[in-house]
Amino acid sequence: MSHRRYAVVGAGHRSQMYVDAITGPYADRAELVAICEPNPVRAAYYVERTIAAGSPAPAVYGPDDLEAMIRAERVDRVIVCARDDLHATLIVRSLDAGADVVVEKPLTIDAESAAAIEDAIERTGREVVITFNYRYSPRNSALRALLQEGTIGEVTSIDFSWVLDTKHGADYFRRWHREKEHSGGLLVHKASHHFDLVNWWLRSTPSRVFASGGLRFYGADNARSRGLGERPARGTHDGADAFELDLRTDERLAALYLGAEEHDGYLRDRDVFGEGITIEDNLALVVDYASGATLSYSLNAHSPWEGYRVAVNGTLGRAELEVVERGAVLEAEALHPVLDPSAVDAGSSGSLRPEGERLIVQRHWEAAYEVPIESSSDGHGGGDALLLADVFEGPGDDPLARPADWRDGVRSISVGIAGNRSLETGLPVRVAELGIRLLAEPATTSAS
The missing domain is CATH 3.30.360.10 (Dihydrodipicolinate Reductase; domain 2)
Incomplete structure (x- = not known):
């Protein structure tokens, strides 16, 4: 049985599925050795979650140190869960640094960055798996x-x-x-x-x-045309309406986003009828x-x-x-x-x-x-479990060609x-x- 060393890049909401898989059912063949995340609160959330699952604490790196992380932690596979427009750069850098990649959909967002990924795969001969659950x-x-x-x-x-x-x-x-x-x-x-x-x-x-x-x-122009009037810029406040999300109502969202805002200014609960x-x-x-x-x-x-x-x-x-x-x-x-x-x-x-x-x-x-x-x-519908088995155990002979x-x-x-x-x-x-x-x-x- 092969044992692979993993790093998760991007410690947002979606990362939990992979962290829990590595520290849970696939702990005998996978190890989370590093988390690459610029926000210290989100990184700490998954470090603590890993420790709580009985696994060693992963090292924490920032995005600028991605290549150093892959070398120092001997990373076999990088799991990319970052913002979509960052996927291509992170994939290319990981491949060039000697790691294979597992990436959340979408692969990237435009033709130019897709071509860059294609070039990197041809240049390095490494593997990129995309998780279409x-x-x-x-x-x-x-x-x-x-x-x-x-x-x-x-x-x-x-x-x-x-x-x-x-x-x-x-x-x-x-x-x-x-x-x-x-x-x-x-x-x-x-x-x-x-x-x-x-x-x-x-x-x-x-x-x-x-x-x-x-x-x-959605959007400010449509709100004005329907006479919705002035609205709060975000949903985390007392008396939020049905279109607003109060981050305080969910412990996980509060930990990952509300408690992390001071470090990067990212607002997870912006008004759906706002500008921009x-x-x-x-x-x-x-x-x-x-x-x-x-x-x-x-x-x-x-x-x-x-x-x-x-x-x-x-x-x-x-x-x-x-x-x-x-x-x-x-x-x-x-x-x-x-x-x-x-x-x-x-x-x-x-x-x-x-x-x-x-x-x-x-x-x-x-x-x-x-x-x-x-x-x-x-x-x-059970698809996530089947997908994770293919990611961490390796795909078998699938007559439906799902990997x-x-x-x-x-x-x-x-x-x-x-x-x-x-x-x-x-x-x-x-x-x-x-x-x-x-x-x-x-x-x-x-x-x-």
Whole structure:
């Protein structure tokens, strides 16, 4: 059994999944030897958490000392959980310093930095793994399996609609994600998950993207047009309303962010109707694929319920996946800290739209039938646990090809990057013209 030495770069909310995995179920094969984080409060939070799990305290370094950290701590693998626009620089530096990389999605946010990662991988020959946990969610795997088996024939088109509710969706407009220069917007930060699913389901690659959308609900201009009046700049105050997040109501958020503000000035709870928001909250795309299929995609970030619907049309029939992750956001519960219902069980909303999932298949000239989905209450329907096993134990022979590398990361962000360019120009954008060598290669019908 191989034993790897890990460093986590970026000690925010998402880092906990990896820290807990290394110090918990994978402690026999992994060791957290360092945390690279500029904010001393957040770094100390995970040092203390590591010690509490019975593991030695990891060393703490700042981002400027990344290479020195990799050398001094003999780091085998760096796990990048930093802000999206910092991913590429951290990946390239880690590779050049002699470490492999595991990175949270998205791989990066623009074509130039994606090309830099591609160059570094070619230069160093090292490995970059991207953690697409949605592939591992049993419902998404079930859809991949039936498409792979040819149950509905050759796929001709997909209609994919994702809605984020006024609890989870609103949260992207409080954080650094609200600034496109830091996140690439929801088309890159959030929808790269969704585009990866489509690439993986189709086993094909995107070729052309046309996008439309805008900021139509959140933001100061929309607030003024609806007469919302003056609002506090942040949500942590007495008497917060349903769109505000009071960090004092959640011990973990208070420790990671409220107690750390004095060191970097970062506010985790900014007003969703404030100034300075540069991302969209309503988006629609048409994406052509090398296989000949067409994707029709939409994303809304202020829905009263959360989930997604996928309809796949094929030459032999149709498959429909419907997922309700939270059936309603009730005003009295709006400040509850469970923000992402796909990652953490938020409980039942008790609404007429019950939480659940259903995969229906109907072939031509036949009655519809339901495909059973073996799920669990763990993160992303049990997908997080399966993903972590592949990351820390190594992927086995997976007939569904769920493990993803940098190539899958590039293909997933290519749709969002092209979509952002289309939003700017009002024109369709060819993926091969983004300036990334991988995407300029001859079209393929196998993305994984």
